[in-house]
Amino acid sequence: MLKTGLGKVLLVLGIVLLWGQSLLLQAEEPELALPQSIEISTGEWPPFLGEDLPEQGVIARLIRDIFAQENISVQFTFLPWNRAMHDTLNGKYAATAIWMFQDDRAKNFLYSQAVLDEKFVFFHLKSSPFYWQELTDLQGMLVGGVSGYSYGPEFDTAVKNFIIGLDSVGSGEQNFRRLALGRVDVVAEEISVGYHMLRQRLPDIADLITHHPQPLLINQSFLLFPKAQPQSAALNELFNRTLADFRVTGRYDSYFESLTTADIGTFYLSN
Structure with a gap:
């Protein structure tokens, strides 16, 4: 009985020791540092996105401002849409904007919360x-x-x-x-x-x-982050959190006020 009891105690102590070492190793692992700047691929879709539009379009301005809240600057590269998707999937860009949901895309990309309705x-x-x-x-x-x-x-x-x-x-x-x-x-x-x-x-x-x-x-459209990139999950989480804040405060809606007063059939762009 004594030997059996001692064996159990030693077993428990061993498990506790291993668990403590595991926690210590996790604590010593540095958090993944997010970049100070990222590049996002996109295509021409005025008035939402356009290389020659004021601030490159209202969606580009919205995405840029969201990341700026987290001290990350954004540069947009305008490409044919298929190439934007392809090059982002292959790691050339941190994300690509903006796309509707499709099951086949979800295999390779993390979807943000909806950026545009x-x-x-x-x-x-x-x-x-x-x-x-x-x-x-x-x-x-x-x-x-x-x-x-x-x-x-x-x-x-x-x-x-x-x-x-x-x-x-x-x-x-x-x-x-x-x-x-x-x-x-x-x-x-x-x-x-x-x-x-x-x-x-x-x-x-x-x-x-x-x-x-x-x-x-x-139809909702989203910012896509390639799953293969180690920073994608953290960038997506950060983006979603700040986008939600923009919606709660009403700041999100302000980005679209200059686009259209379509309910009365008129349209204008602010400069």
Whole structure:
């Protein structure tokens, strides 16, 4: 009995000693130091992102200010979208901005909290009153879209079932030109992107076009951090925490006040 009891005591003492050594080693491991500056890849998507826009667009300014709160400076590199994704995945950039959620991307990237809620609407000619509540209300109409874009699963199903006619081209500008010429009945486009396009690139037809206020699709976009990079988790956590603070204080909303007063159909950019 004595030997058995002593053996148990020695076993417990051994376990405690090993546990203490483990804690000591963990305490001695230095925390991963975050960089003072990072580079983020992105593509052209005015008015949200653009190399020649004031402060490179409202989303670039928002992301830059969030990291600045944590004493990290940000430089944006503008690339074709596919290359931005590829190069970030391969470690050339700390993150890439901004992308909608896809399962295949989640295998390789950490997603931030939502940075932007995109609002897609139908644009139409002021001279052609347009009303819709259900997608079936568009039956017999031709919608202008951009090749490769999805406007949500419900819309895609309606197109597949021939409830909606969709004619896609290479750019939103082409769609608005076709709308002005009567070649499509409505154009599906993100509201701020659409009004930026009209006012900045298509001023000759901008006053002819308005939008229906009911959203076709609300789509969230995110900042992506490559999982393979050791600092990604810490940068993502820091970014999410500060983004949440911006939302709580109302500072987040202030970034978008200069973009659009789309509820009354006008649009402007601040300089």
